[in-house]
Amino acid sequence: xxxxxxxxxxxxxxxxxxxxxxxxxxxxxxxxxxxxxxxxxxxxxxxxxxxxxx
Amino acid sequence: xxxxxxxxxxxxxxxxxxxxxxxxxxxxxxxxxxxxxxxxxxxxxxxxxxxxxxxxxxxxxxxxxxxxxxxxxxxxxxxxxxxxxxxxxxxxxxxxxxxxxxxxxxxxxxxxxxxxxxxxxxxxxxxxxxxxxxxxxxxxxxxxxxxxxxxxxxxxxxxxxxxxxxxxxxxxxxxxxxxxxxxxxxxxxxxxxxxxxxxxxxxxxxxxxxxxxxxxxxxxxxxxxxxxxxxxxx
Numbered sequence: 001x002x003x004x005x006x007x008x009x010x011x012x013x014x015x016x017x018x019x020x021x022x023x024x025x026x027x028x029x030x031x032x033x034x035x036x037x038x039x040x041x042x043x044x045x046x047x048x049x050x051x052x053x054x
Numbered sequence: 055x056x057x058x059x060x061x062x063x064x065x066x067x068x069x070x071x072x073x074x075x076x077x078x079x080x081x082x083x084x085x086x087x088x089x090x091x092x093x094x095x096x097x098x099x100x101x102x103x104x105x106x107x108x109x110x111x112x113x114x115x116x117x118x119x120x121x122x123x124x125x126x127x128x129x130x131x132x133x134x135x136x137x138x139x140x141x142x143x144x145x146x147x148x149x150x151x152x153x154x155x156x157x158x159x160x161x162x163x164x165x166x167x168x169x170x171x172x173x174x175x176x177x178x179x180x181x182x183x184x185x186x187x188x189x190x191x192x193x194x195x196x197x198x199x200x201x202x203x204x205x206x207x208x209x210x211x212x213x214x215x216x217x218x219x220x221x222x223x224x225x226x227x228x229x230x231x232x233x234x235x236x237x238x239x240x241x242x243x244x245x246x247x248x249x250x251x252x253x254x255x256x257x258x259x260x261x262x263x264x265x266x267x268x269x270x271x272x273x274x275x276x277x278x279x280x281x282x283x284x285x286x287x288x
Contacts, residue, residue, distance in 0.1 A: 015213070015283045017202055023214025028280025031269045035277075038269075039262030046241055046261075047254045053245060 056138065056185055057114065058129035060084060061149065061176070063161045064120070066092030070173050072186050085204050091127060095120060119146040123153060123161050141185065148179055211285040216274040219287040223271050230267025236260045 015021050061070035068088035091109075095118070098106050109116040115135065117128045119142050126146045130138045152175060153161075158168055177192040211217055218226075237260040244253045270276055279285055 013209075013285060015285065020202070020206070020213035021283050024217060024275075024280040024283065027214045027273070027275055028277040031273055031275060031280075032266065032277050035266030035269050036262050038265035039258060042237075042261040042264070043254065043258045046237075046257060047251065050245065050251050050254055054248065054251070 056128050056130055056141075058084075058127070059145075059180065059185065060088060060127040060129075062088040062092055062125050062127065064092065064095070064123065064125060067161075069124070069161055069169065070176060070192065072177075072180070072188065072192070074187065087127075091116070091118065091125065095125060117142050119143060121146055121150050123158075124149065141183075144183075145180070145185070149176055152176070206285075209285070209287045211287055217279045217285040217287075218270070218274060218276045221288045222276060222286050223274055226267045226276065227271040228267075230264050230271060233260045233263035233267060237264060 015024065055074065057074050059070070059072040060068060062068045066089045068085055071084045071088075073084065091106075094109070095106050098104055105118070105120045107118055109118070110132075113132060115130050115132055115138075117130060117135070117138055119126045126142060126149065128138055128142050149172075152172060156168060156172060158172060161169060173192065177186075180186045206212065210219065237257050240257055240260070241254070243249070266277065276286070
């Protein structure tokens, strides 16, 4: 084991305060819903295009 | 006159700070100072098997007394160093004895309630011995947020705004592009093969994957990390 191991910056860490947790969950939910909505919209567009072409 | 008195856990987490200029309480500067001194101490211990006892500035000295659980730091002018050293040892002994008498085994200020009483007694002791002159009582309640804020800033994590680093962002961009490719190819196959329109609904999942990947890349924010209460700033 390298004896300079202690100098490594911990960049993968558990969040330890409630306020940050809540902010993160809110943001995660926001991005997830935007992703789902946009995905559904794209599928609808593809379906519409299919009906136009075929 | 002692300019600053600071007590830090040997891990670098500050637990007590007094500054004769800015009055008692933590500032980002004192938090950085604690981390810096803990790092130097740890460095000396790992590489030279010894502890740092003095850091000399142009017109001031840091005097350090390291104990099993904590380090006491005085910032003093470069006069009467031996007197300050004696004071430092006394203060350090007092705190050490108090910790032993109160059966305190760790100095985690966030989980150990008895630390608060210990720090108040310590503050009282410093006042009785005329080592601090401030009338404002020491409070350690508010330092948690400051400490967290600094800790988060040092790695780049911003709650609710950024919880992934460059490498992790690129992974999400690549996932989004792969999903886009799957969606385009599958759509092409459905069109060219003249398959039923209901097959298009199978594209919902890759289509969602496209936008979830791109949005995570753009927002520098990972949904999985957000729900699992972690950040990965790599």
